[in-house]
Amino acid sequence: MADLKKSQDNTKLIMMLLKGRTLIVLGLLVIFFSLATPNFLSANTMLLLAKHVALYGILAIGMTYVIITGGIDLSVGAVVGLAGMVAGGMIQKGLTFESMGVTVYCSVPLVILAAILVGAVVGLLNGAIITRFGVAPFIATLGTMYIARGFAMLHSNGATYSAITGHEALGNVGFTFFGGRIAGIPVGAIILAVIAVIAGFLLTRTTFGWHIFAIGGNEKAAKLSGVKVDKVKILVYIFSGICAAIVGIITAAQLEASHPASGETWEMNAIAAAVLGGTSMMGGIGTIGGTIVGAFVIGVISDGMVMCGVSEFWQMIIKGLVIIVAVIIDQFQRKMEAKMALQARNESKNE
Numbered sequence: 001m002a003d004l005k006k007s008q009d010n011t012k013l014i015m016m017l018l019k020g021r022t023l024i025v026l027g028l029l030v031i032f033f034s035l036a037t038p039n040f041l042s043a044n045t046m047l048l049l050a051k052h053v054a055l056y057g058i059l060a061i062g063m064t065y066v067i068i069t070g071g072i073d074l075s076v077g078a079v080v081g082l083a084g085m086v087a088g089g090m091i092q093k094g095l096t097f098e099s100m101g102v103t104v105y106c107s108v109p110l111v112i113l114a115a116i117l118v119g120a121v122v123g124l125l126n127g128a129i130i131t132r133f134g135v136a137p138f139i140a141t142l143g144t145m146y147i148a149r150g151f152a153m154l155h156s157n158g159a160t161y162s163a164i165t166g167h168e169a170l171g172n173v174g175f176t177f178f179g180g181r182i183a184g185i186p187v188g189a190i191i192l193a194v195i196a197v198i199a200g201f202l203l204t205r206t207t208f209g210w211h212i213f214a215i216g217g218n219e220k221a222a223k224l225s226g227v228k229v230d231k232v233k234i235l236v237y238i239f240s241g242i243c244a245a246i247v248g249i250i251t252a253a254q255l256e257a258s259h260p261a262s263g264e265t266w267e268m269n270a271i272a273a274a275v276l277g278g279t280s281m282m283g284g285i286g287t288i289g290g291t292i293v294g295a296f297v298i299g300v301i302s303d304g305m306v307m308c309g310v311s312e313f314w315q316m317i318i319k320g321l322v323i324i325v326a327v328i329i330d331q332f333q334r335k336m337e338a339k340m341a342l343q344a345r346n347e348s349k350n351e
Contacts, residue, residue: 021329022276022293029297033304040307047186049303051254054188055247057295059266060273061199062243064291065236067274068203068216070283071130071137073237076244076270078148079122080263083115083248085152088161088258090114091172105170108177116245122148123241127234145267152260161258179253188250192292195243200288212236216283265316272319273298275326280334298322 033040059076066073094105106114122144129140166172178187203209211232214222223229244263252258277294279286301322305315 019278019333022278022290022297025276026293026297026300029300029304033300033307037304037307040304045303045307047181047184049299050189051186052303053295053299054186054192055250055266056269056273056298057192057292058188058195058243058247058250059270060277060291060295061195061288062240063267063270064274064277064279064286064288065199065203065212066137066240067271067279067281068212068283068286069233069236070216070219071233071236072141072271073126073240074138074141074267075122075126075145075148076240076247077263077266077268078145078152079119079241079244080248080251080266081260082122082148082152082155083118083245084252084258084262085155085161085260086118087111087115087175087249088164088252089155091164091166091175092161094170105172107171108166108174111172111175112178112249115249116242119241119243119245119248120238121241122244123238124234126241127237130237131230131233149260156260158260160260162256164252164256164258176253176256178250179256188254191246191250195246196288196292199239203286203288208232208235213284216280216285218284268319268323269298269302272323272326275323275330278330280330281327282330282334 030041039045059080062076063073090106090111091108094103096103126137126141126144129135129144130137165176166174178191180187182190203212211222211227214225214227215229215232219229247266248263251262273294274286274291275281275294276297277287277290277292279291279294298319301318302315305318310318
């Protein structure tokens with residue numbers, strides 16, 4: 001009995017460490033980079049980190065919803081570029097109606113709305129292809145990734161829209177606000193906080209959130225229990241597209257320029273942040289809080305390696321390894337949970 005109790009205590013300790021692994025890793029990374037680079041904990045570095053984490057975090061929140069349903073969205077990085085190009089083009093060139101010979105310059109709220117609508121349309125397309133035609137999420141979103149990136153390139157023939165600050169006379173100034181700060185805090189970080197609160201509430205306190213988990217846990221059972229699986233999946237991909245469009249807007253505002261290649265490979269950062277935060281690639285498990293911590297881990301790794309002078313190529317390798325290790329640990333955690341559940345059932349039978 002003593003050996004059994006010791007084994008159970010060890011199992012519980014391992015589970016506790018596994019559940020808190022992301023925070024542990026984040027703490028160790030901060031300690032490592034603060035020792036490796038003296039300026040890592042400076043105010044300027046922390047503000048820069050907050051700007052980067054905001055972008056990764058918003059993308060990862062949308063990705064978390066998708067992964068919980070058992071899907072994946074590879075198009076988010078391309079949507080970042082496309083949404084930025086749409087916003088930049090509307091500010092710099094306006095909307096030209098050739099048949100009427102008129103060019104209309106839209107206010108910033110309309111520009112933002114148009115960019116977000118682009119993300120929503122790509123998300124809708126992803127959801128429709130997956131649910132209506134039964135295409136695997138990986139293939140469907142891979143296809144829309146190329147489509148979105150292609151349209152971003154076509155929008156300006158591959159050129160950059162620079163100095164997208166607008167003009168007072170045209171009534172389209174104020175776009176760069178989204179790349180600025182409020183009371184010293186990056187606007188992107190504030191937007192991240194707002195989206196995180198809303199997304200967390202929807203996921204944990206509403207029927208819609210329960211449906212998302214139900215689909216990821218067992219899609220057939222969810223259908224039998226009355227969940228409108230196709231509708232929920234489409235809404236989830238629309239949400240992911242909107243999150244990506246918001247990141248595109250913030251990125252363009254920070255740079256005061258739109259480039260069609262913006263957001264390249266950022267889908268990997270979003271996936272890594274979600275998985276590191278405890279979202280299971282098998283679906284049915286995930287939290288917004290965990291994803292935010294995962295986004296901080298990715299941000300610290302990226303910024304820390306840059307400050308240490310690590311090659312961008314090595315950064316890609318390390319991020320790839322991070323994803324693989326995170327998935328392996330997730331599978332190990334699932335096996336441990338199954339083992340603990342089995343032990344609990346056996347104990348209840350013996351009693």
